[in-house]
Amino acid sequence: MADILHKVKGVVLRTSKYGETSVIVTLYTDKLGLQSYLVNGVRSGGKRSGNKAVFFQPAALLDLVVYHNELRTLNRIREFKFSAIYQHLFSDVLKNGVALFMIELLHKTLRQPESNEDLFAFMEDSLLALDEAEVTVTANFPVFFAVHLCSILGFSPGSPSPDLLTSSQLLLDLQSGEFMEKAPAHSYYADREAALLITELLQARLPAELKSMKLSSHKRNIVLDLMEIYYSLHLPEFGKLRTLPVLRAILS
Template sequence: MTHKTKGIVLRTIKYGETSLVVTLFTELFGIQTYMVNGVRTSKKSGGKANYFQPAAILDLVVYHNELKTMQRIKEVRWAFIYTNIFSHVIKNSITLYMVELLHKCLKQPESNTDLFLFFEDALLQLDIADKTVTANFTLYISLHLAHFFGFRINDDYSETQNILDLQEGSFVSQRPTHPYFIEDEPAHLTSQLLKVMQPQELENFKLNQDIRRRLLLCYQDYYALHIQDFGKMKTLVTLHEVLS
């Protein structure tokens, strides 16, 4: 049986001489893996391999069998063509970070329409974002993506509760006995960033690269504490280099 669904490309691996194994976050079925045959030949494929770039948003007709771990795609076309994300070095690096973060969090192939719509909109907003919004985008996505996986940080910051306990995901009044906490300016900034509901509001945050770097490393620790086998973000090193 075939189904129409949107999909966001998370990862593409070359297979054999002409094929790809593509991991997609689909609106209908959640994370899925697809075998795409014959798309890397120069003549017959018509450049179809270009569809499967990380973060590409696609309209798909797919074959779906819940008993199989590898699905197939019948038809594919662009759902949206970016203006900047594939060509702008900084935006592309941020996009790859976003895609890796989402991929690390998606453990089961189950539908999550709200998450799909949030992530799709975030990509569209990044594509048109100005310089300041772009620079702060990774902070926004890191904090707000956690909500969809059940461990969003509680924004209960106050003058007395001004230390963020990353294990508990809330602000506390005393330093925890473990090393996973944020205090001082980074804690206050995290509280302010948690209040951001739309990416355009990031325009109000005039941050330097050092504080962004420190926050992203802390947020990586936060995910590692709450997502099993999360590990380290491979794209974070490249992102720091591009943004420096």
């Protein structure tokens, strides 16, 4: 099967060194889904390579022309450039920490190369909004992203009825994704306070709405821990998020 050229947009998920001057970059693209590419000569430091490695930092948004062959697990990139240039995301410690959490969470949910343009658009819009966000929105962004990503992927918690919302016994069963009053037989559930926070986050449609949410670092950590459990219950081999302890530290 011959290689076919495609114009795609991509977000960098991971970059690893290959040989003396090359890298293998994993991207999530709008048209080809999850893909890996070998990029030669970006780490040589010579005049021809310039500083091309900066294009392949995790969370970078790129316009690319790529060679694609479905029989290969590693393809090549013909052309690349930034599709958006961040003003703060790479230099601001808090924003970068949040972005790396988002990138890891997305990467751990992807198992197949199939494209999902809605998912790509959500990721792109989220990163651009994070870059421009003020401090309160930035701090609340991880919980917003974690709650809405599972919605895009099709396993979001359901919506509680008005009666349940006012119940003092409200719980969220993390296994079934259902809100209820009676505690399940297992221990994977969120108490009333956390269930209400998750409901509020689900109802927020835009990151700008996070400005009015006054969440303490303690409450954010509770929701993040619960969402990690939620993802692990619904996605086999999800495991633990390596960026979560770092995120907790910079948000405290």
